[in-house]
Amino acid sequence: MSETLQTTAIETSDADLLSQTAIAVRTAGSALRARFGEVTPYQTRDELMRALAANDDTALAILRPALAALRPQAGWVEDELDGGALPPGEWWVVDPAEGNVNHLHALPEWAVTATLVRENRPVLTVVHLPLTGETYTALTGAGAHLDGRPLRVSRTTDLGLSIVATSQARPDEDETVVRRVGSAITAMLLDALVVRTSVPATLHLVNVAAGRIDAFWQFAGARADLLPGALLVTEAGGRISDAEGRPWTPQSSSFLAAAPGVHTEAASTLSR
Structure with a gap:
């Protein structure tokens, strides 16, 4: 297969993968939205950590099997607070409840995210805001979008x-x-x-x-x-x-x- 055909095949595959990833992320977001509303009380750090983990577990129960089925060979980043370089290959970097503490405090600023990283470069990402229904997506070389509409940064120069x-x-x-x-x-x-x-x-x-x-x-x-x-x-x-x-x-x-x-x-x- 020529280099051009190989590239086209990869792009098509990644575009389809992005679409399927978005479905999984939205589904996880719906599950978290069902848990959202009242302020979650806690009096100790242990109680806080259990409440955060309950939200994470709710979303991960949907995300982990869905994303693993899409890319079985990809690794999974266990700790959302981890930093630094990843080992070679493909990895799912997921935050099942980005802004989790806001969710617990009945604040609206939270999301569900999933990013596929290939050789330490993000290839595709989905960020879903369950309370507004907005889904932000990006695919390397294909632009960034909000619910299918192209995104552009500001033109400000000052x-x-x-x-x-x-x-x-x-x-x-x-x-x-x-x-x-x-x-x-x-x-x-x-x-x-x-x-x-x-x-x-x-x-x-x-x-x-x-x-x-x-x-x-x-x-x-x-x-x-x-x-x-x-x-x-x-x-x-x-x-x-x-x-x-x-x-x-x-x-x-x-x-x-x-x-x-x-x-x-x-x-x-x-x-x-």
Whole structure:
């Protein structure tokens, strides 16, 4: 088979895989939506962790068998807070309840995500927001979409006119990272128009891909909260790097996604 035919076959296969992945993610989202409503009470860390695990288990009971059937040879990332490079081959990187703590607090900012990573590069991703019914998808080389409509990052060229956002990567973060986050927020408050701070990262990143906000950054982080948005933003025409403007990989200690017109200025602000 010629190289052209091989490439076409892979693209067709991946496009179909994206469609089937979206079905699985939406189904898991429906199960989580059925659990959403009242604030979930907890008094101890153990009670909190059990409540978080109950949501994860609900979604994973649907996602794991469905995605394993689609790609039996792919590995599965067990810990959604893991970072760093993956071993060779294909891997499913899944966050069964992205923004899980928001779900427990009856806040609307949560999602279900699934990303297929091939040789440490995201190939396809699905981000579903069960409360709105929105599904964001991206396929390498085929663009980013919201419910089938193409997404494009903003055309803003002035950080001073930009809405930017950041997120807390995980609870109990190292003090050095926490202080770096605080300094970066202060710098952005001086240079940008508006700074938004909330969790989870993925919901900021879909807004960057859709052109609603102009830049997002985060220090530290996990594959599951950055890979879906990284592919969405890249396929929507945005730029991805670390906070200093260097190439980003899952091993990087920081992350920046921005519209091309403000990326350099945002990196400069974060490097101060």
